[in-house]
């Protein structure tokens with residue numbers, strides 16, 4: 001049982017995007033049509049928000065720096081995500097993204113915690129808030145700021161699990177999917 005919301009008074013949940021909310025691809029998610037929600041993810045976000053959680057996103061989007069797509073396309077994906085969550089009866093918090101490439105030396109590309117710092121500035125304390133990701137770098141960014149790391153096995157998650165998680169992360173709860181995580185959290 002995760003003590004979600006007990007530590008962070010903000011009842012905040014931080015989601016990685018690709019491989020957690022929507023399908024991921026080694027060729028990047030470059031167009032609106034390639035942005036395909038994973039089964040149950042939109043409904044899970046809507047259920048969490050109806051239960052009083054603020055659900056925000058922290059995502060690396062190096063495809064911008066690499067020239068694979070532009071900010072307008074990325075914004076269209078996030079507009080679509082918000083529309084779908086609203087249609088499912090919920091609300092989506094803000095999407096925080098790193099548009100930089102691996103060699104840009106920014107502070108916001110996960111595993112750097114800069115996106116989490118932006119979330120703190122906008123939403124307040126993130127201590128104990130679950131950070132749900134499919135890659136080690138997602139979990140590392142969250143742990144660096146006191147979040148509760150949660151691995152889902154969608155996207156790159158199964159590969160991440162197979163590689164093994166560093167003990168420095170502490171305890172990491174593992175769920176098959178965001179929908180599975182949500183079932184557990186809202187049932188307990």
Ligand SMILES: O=P(O)(O)OC[C@@H](O)[C@H]1O[C@@H](OP(=O)(O)O)[C@@H](O)[C@@H](O)[C@@H]1O
Pocket residue numbers: 016017018019024025026027028029058059060061062063102135
């Ligand atoms: O999982 P989030 O953070 O939401 O987004 C990941 C994407 O930005 C892309 O990140 C890339 O990593 P590099 O940025 O090339 O290291 C690759 O892993 C792609 O497969 C993936 O689609």
Ligand SMILES: [Mg+2]
Pocket residue numbers: 016017018019020024133134135155
């Ligand atoms: Mg991901």
Ligand SMILES: [Zn+2]
Pocket residue numbers: 098099100106107108109
């Ligand atoms: Zn960045």
